[in-house]
Amino acid sequence: MDTIPIRSIREIPPEENMLSGTPACAGCGGLLTLRHCLKALGEKIVIVNAASCFTLLSIYPFTPFKNSWLYTAMACAPAGAQGVRDALDILIKKGKLDPEEDLKVVVLTGDGSAYDMGLSSTSGAIYRNLDFYYICYDNEAYGNTGFQQSGATPFASRTATSPPGGARPTGAQLQKKDLFEIWNSHRPPYLATISPAYPVDLVNKFRKAEQYKGPKLFISHSSCPPGWGFDPSHSVSLAKLAVETGIWPLKESVHGKVEHTFVPKKFKPVEDYLKEQERFAHLFKPVRQEDILKSIQETVNEYWRKHKLLS
Amino acid sequence: MLRLRFHGRGGQGAKVASRVLGTAAFLDGYNVQDFPLYGAEKRGAPITAFTRISRENIMERGVISDPDIVIVIDETLLSDPKAMPLSGLKKGGVVFVNTPQSPLESKERYSITDHVITLDLTKIGLDMIGKPVLSSLAAAVASRIAGIGEDALRDALEKELSGIISDRGILEKNTEAALYCYDAVVPVQMKTTESIREGENVINIPFETARVSSPAINATGNTPLRRTGNWRVFRPVWDYDLCTRCMTCVARCPEGCIQVNEDGYPYADYENCKGCLICARECPAKAINDVREMHSQSEEGEL
Amino acid sequence: MGKEMLTGNGAAAWGVRMAEVDYIPAYPITPQTEIIETIAKWISDGAMDASFVTMDSEHSMVTAAGAASATGVRTFTATSSQGLLYGFEMIYTVAGWRVPLVMVNVSRGLSSPITLGPDHNDILAIRDSGFLQIHCETCQEVFDSILMAYKLAEDERVLLPVIVNMDGFYLSFTREPVEIPDVETVRSFLPEYQPEHAFFKPAQPMAQGVAVLGGEFYSYFKYQMHLASKNALEVYKEVCGDFEQKFGRKYRTIEEYMLEDAEYVLVMTNSFSTLGKAAVKRARENGLKAGLLRLRVLRPFPDPDIKNALKGKRAVAVIDQNISIGKGGIIYSEMAGCLYNEINRPLLLSFIGGLGGKNISPEEFELIFDKMIKAEDTGIVEAPHLLYTENEWKEMAGLKEIAGKG
């Protein structure tokens, strides 16, 4: 893989390693993320997948991929990656596989696996310094089962299991887990957040990660039209708004040292992002829930102040 | 017993339609069963839903393979070799098609010999609700054909939709549009004969080695065969006079179905473009327009 | 190499070493841990050339093992009771991948209450998964079965994973002489694994274990597993023939002990079969035509062999070292299903014994024979009977008192 950073979308590799015709929803932000990740990674990969929306990318007898794929189960894709990686190493060592024919092992899961059920197997894989990539497309809920609350669901979001009602008008009552920090505490060689709206940043992060042996981890904030409740055509603009409001910081960590890769010159108010989505509609209608809107803004401000990027 | 089968795509509302009809028939005093069948659960994928309506106890379960009434919410499914909405329809049965075409045109196009009723639900949805949400409209059409009373339909809409639509205004628009469809359909006297399905041969399946019989796919990149192009409600159309060849649309398409021609201008693979319109929205030069899809040329080659 | 005093766990480790396994993902649990510790030490000392990785759970362990097997290397792993249940989801999953993984389960009773002694509720819980099951009575058999398991699993007509079962403590920690053959003979029996259908290569990408939607398609894949498992009965016979030729020891799906002319038959599995054999011998000395049938292969279930062996018997008592709460013995039901359509089928009695490793005393065996004779006289078969002695009851009473249940 080329390691020189690209500067514009014109330099994104043109080859499509995932073909069209998948069952993913029209306008799926996760799919757009994956498309760019696969361009960055090239064809010689094997994807190890956990139960999620993207399990349905390959439904017998169809697959969109030019590369190999292994579906495991919801909790254990990183363990599957361990088995595949170790086996490939054994085959190379025994002379049964040409090192030129080696494959990158890429875990692909949703947030439900990454933040919740698969946390232990991921922690194990990072701890063992497994040489693999992890792409988590974070649509902030259990999407495949109909958008229920997960550890990645942001505060105040409506989900199927956190419906705002008369007695609990807030929606989700808990704060989103900080998976970046959880993973970063393992000091992996490379860790980054990415966004489908910033493909240049995305591709460059993969290029940078390439040089490291060990876990290379990516969390993508992935707009989800049916789950979040917006028109599919807004998928990219909404993902962009998440970054421009400071809700989704684009950053990377090399051996635990965190740098932001994009800091908006002026942060847009979080409301601009929230009001575009039905999952937050109850914050505006029938009555404006001012305290909640304030607290969401404050949480974002606090983050950037902590990183001395906001005064 | 009346057996109704709804054919739509995920997100269009076939499931809710079958429920609304079920509840309406229930409120009208019938024995009822309704049941959705979905696979991938993703927007756009073909979905079937069923409603059984009877004065007697219903001694059936599962899919309806010999419907009296077929409600086709998504016209493109009629030419989908996997969905096959007309399969098993009883002689003398009724087919409803959501289409701008006349019944006669539909009959000819899809070689249907049974009674056909058509109405452009998508247009009605767009005009009256502002979105191509078709569940209440399809339920209304089905209720009318099945002979369910208007009051029962109205109550059923309230009961089924109030849980999923929080906005009162939108709910009312749905009801209004639904009742409009209810009135627009001319009821028919239905006389279906018993099922005409052919008998099945029950067989013993032979052993095949794991090379063949493990759930593994040895082909690659074959999803384009699924032709998700027929999910589209709107089609992106490029205006090369405005296009600056900036490549934004190419980078933004989740499906990767925008290619570049020899002159550097982008074009979509309409066979699989799902019509999300991200490209149109993101184009800085506003060079991509959205055109309502009629799918009237959905046959191969004519796209 | 000749004979060595080895525990069941040691024999398992030796089996893995002689099968020249490439990869062992592991996770500790009593009474299995000695297997992985032994292997880890050999690898560390350079005596064995393989990769070993300690995983974060059995769920991960079975996943890694299955994934490595799917990538094309010979893989082994082992667990027991709680661990097997923790990995349960992946047992089914890996079987569906149709990969020739070999596992050992060291049986141990299941929680609650948590315990250490052996019974077979753990291994029987995965009965329907697609894993073939071989149950062992001796440490030698553990060693031999691992070699046979790979040959069976890797056969193109089968391609299903195999689990080899031994009892915790009574085999796992029990030493007896075990013959370890030389590596060349083993290689001639079990050649290097050359995967034909399961591997990831850039030149031949494949999507493995994908979703299958639609009952008509799902049925196909599941039933093919069943057909492959059924094929394994034939293949197993070939493997046994080959094994006997190379190593001189003879195995079948079932073991018949004094069965030929027997009229009253015990059906047992695993290490306690030895106790059953002793009981049969004593009964014979007392003039009763007793015999024992030990089930060695439980999946595929060897119906034809069982039917054949039990033809014309008067009464058969199944001693289940497991309990299906609310039903009784699991193997009893399987035996009943196997024999039901036989003309002249024997009376079939059900006993639950040895739960959590509880001993089965000579008196308890005598009771079983008495009940068989009585049933034959009266034609009445009683409900499943828990083997339990008065002394055990008294001991239990003492414990209850200390526990403040008086």
Ligand SMILES: Cc1ncc(C[n+]2csc(CCOP(=O)(O)OP(=O)(O)O)c2C)c(N)n1
């Ligand atoms: C052990 C287990 N529990 C529950 C499920 C059901 N399940 C399938 S996908 C899914 C949601 C996964 O959510 P996430 O990882 O966020 O991915 P998404 O669906 O949002 O793409 C769940 C709960 C399962 N497959 N396995």
Ligand code: SF4
């Ligand atoms: S539900 Fe959301 S994440 Fe899942 S396929 Fe649809 S858009 Fe993508």
Ligand code: SF4
């Ligand atoms: S985004 Fe617009 S201007 Fe840019 S290449 Fe596409 S159509 Fe042309």
Ligand code: SF4
């Ligand atoms: S409408 Fe969506 S799927 Fe179609 S070309 Fe545009 S971005 Fe791609």
Ligand SMILES: [Mg+2]
């Ligand atoms: Mg999710």
